[in-house]
Structures are given as C-alpha cells and as structure tokens.
Amino acid sequence: MSTTVRSAYITIGQPLGCKLKEQKCKVLTSTANISPLPFLTSQHAGSLSTVLTTYCGGIDKGEALNGVRILGAPVGNKSFVEQYQNKTLQKLTSAVSTLHHLISDPQIATSLFKFSLQHYTSHLLLTDILHNKSTTSTTSIHNSDFTNTINTITQSFIS
Amino acid sequence: MSIPEHSWYVASTPSGLGGLGFDDAAAKSIPHLIKPLANTIRLALHGMKPQIVASPNLKEPPVPVLLLPKLIVNSYRSWQSSNSYHISNLS
Numbered sequence: 001m002s003t004t005v006r007s008a009y010i011t012i013g014q015p016l017g018c019k020l021k022e023q024k025c026k027v028l029t030s031t032a033n034i035s036p037l038p039f040l041t042s043q044h045a046g047s048l049s050t051v052l053t054t055y056c057g058g059i060d061k062g063e064a065l066n067g068v069r070i071l072g073a074p075v076g077n078k079s080f081v082e083q084y085q086n087k088t089l090q091k092l093t094s095a096v097s098t099l100h101h102l103i104s105d106p107q108i109a110t111s112l113f114k115f116s117l118q119h120y121t122s123h124l125l126l127t128d129i130l131h132n133k134s135t136t137s138t139t140s141i142h143n144s145d146f147t148n149t150i151n152t153i154t155q156s157f158i159s
Numbered sequence: 160m161s162i163p164e165h166s167w168y169v170a171s172t173p174s175g176l177g178g179l180g181f182d183d184a185a186a187k188s189i190p191h192l193i194k195p196l197a198n199t200i201r202l203a204l205h206g207m208k209p210q211i212v213a214s215p216n217l218k219e220p221p222v223p224v225l226l227l228p229k230l231i232v233n234s235y236r237s238w239q240s241s242n243s244y245h246i247s248n249l250s
Binding site: 125126 | 161162166167179180181183184185186187188191192195
C-alpha cells in the first residue's frame with residue numbers, strides 16, 4: 001500500500017512540483033510520549049514501521065509522540081502546545097526589540113509591527129482557545145496567559 | 160509594561176472606526192476559532208465551488224460543486240446550526 005502511494009506521489013506529484021521532504025514528514029502516533037508500536041499487532045507494527053522508514057527518514061526521526069505542527073499550528077498535548085506558544089512569544093519579543101533598535105522612524109516601525117509582526121501569533125489563537133480556558137466569563141473575549149502576553153508585548157511596543 | 164485602559168481601547172479600535180488598529184489578541188481569538196470552523200462545516204455540508212475564470216467573450220460555464228464523501232459530510236452534520244452558513248460567509 002505504502003509503495004503504491006509513494007510511486008503515485010512521485011509520478012503524479014513531482015511533475016506538478018510536489019516533492020516529499022522526509023525531514024518534514026512526521027507520523028503522530030501518540031500524544032502521551034509513549035510509542036504504541038510495542039502494543040500493536042505485528043502486522044500493524046510492520047506497516048507503521050515501513051511508513052516511518054520510507055517516508056519519514058526512520059522510526060526515531062519520524063515518529064512524533066507529543067505533537068506535530070500542521071501549517072504552523074501545533075497539534076498535540078498541552079505541554080507541546082505551550083512549549084511552541086512560548087517559543088513563538090520569545091521570537092516575537094526578540095523581533096519587537098530588534099524593530100526598536102533598528103528603526104528610528106516611529107511610523108515605519110508601527111507599520112512593520114501592524115502589518116507583519118502582529119500576524120506572527122494569529123494562527124496560534126485558535127489553538128490557545130482549544131487548550132486553555134478563558135479566565136473571564138465573557139463569551140466574546142478569550143483571556144489567557146497567551147493572549148495577555150501578546151497584548152502586553154503590543155502595549156509595550158506602543159508605549 | 161501596560162498602558163491605561165482607555166489608551167488600549169483607542170489603540171485596539173480598528174482604524175476605520177477612528178482607532179489605531181492594533182490587534183487585541185483576547186478579542187480576536189474567538190473569531191479566529193469560529194470563522195474557519197464555520198467555513199469547514201459549510202464546505203463539508205454544501206460542497207466546494209472552484210473558481211473558474213472564463214474568457215470575457217465566452218458564456219460563463221456552469222461551475223460544478225465538488226461534494227465530499229458522505230463519511231466526511233456525516234461527521235460535520237451534527238455541527239450544523241441555523242446560521243453556520245451565514246457566519247462562514249462573513250468577511
């Protein structure tokens with residue numbers, strides 16, 4: 001089955017510009033940091049191992065046990081998501097600091113912040129709602145550590 | 160570092176309404192969840208209409224609607240509400 005998919009991918013996908021990058025291919029087998037491979041039947045374990053070896057550069061490299069990112073959005077357990085959110089917030093803070101140091105014109109800096117840096121975290125807001133409860137009872141506002149930190153970064157930029 | 164509440168209100172009000180247009184992450188989170196979810200439900204239940212650019216001299220060809228397999232459609236059927244179609248069409 002996996003051989004058929006792989007050959008179809010090569011014959012149909014490659015002429016259209018679709019190339020499989022082994023280092024980017026992951027199979028999310030668990031979100032509890034435990035591989036289910038030893039608990040599977042030999043047939044299923046064999047199929048999974050073949051897929052991991054063929055598409056993902058090996059069992060160790062290709063098997064994700066906590067989470068994966070799909071189009072930039074983290075999908076996995078809470079600590080995986082939080083870790084990714086924190087990493088993104090650190091990058092945003094560093095980018096804002098660089099913006100302050102490099103650009104003296106406030107209008108240009110504001111435009112860059114509004115049209116570029118501000119969208120750095122927007123795709124993570126959806127994930128945040130799914131993983132963190134809002135601290136307010138208002139249904140139209142989602143207050144969490146993540147959204148509060150983003151707002152603090154924005155406010156520190158303005159001030 | 161935080162700014163006074165009224166300043167943040169002005170800063171986070173859209174430019175079209177007289178504010179500075181900075182994003183308020185807490186206020187934007189819910190639309191970020193609802194919009195794609197409603198869009199997914201609409202596409203799953205009503206199908207996808209691909210955009211076909213016709214030549215101005217030719218009559219516009221009928222656009223086929225691509226329907227998803229029933230297995231996928233059924234998993235979204237219980238999510239449908241009376242206004243999910245309209246929410247996903249909001250800009």
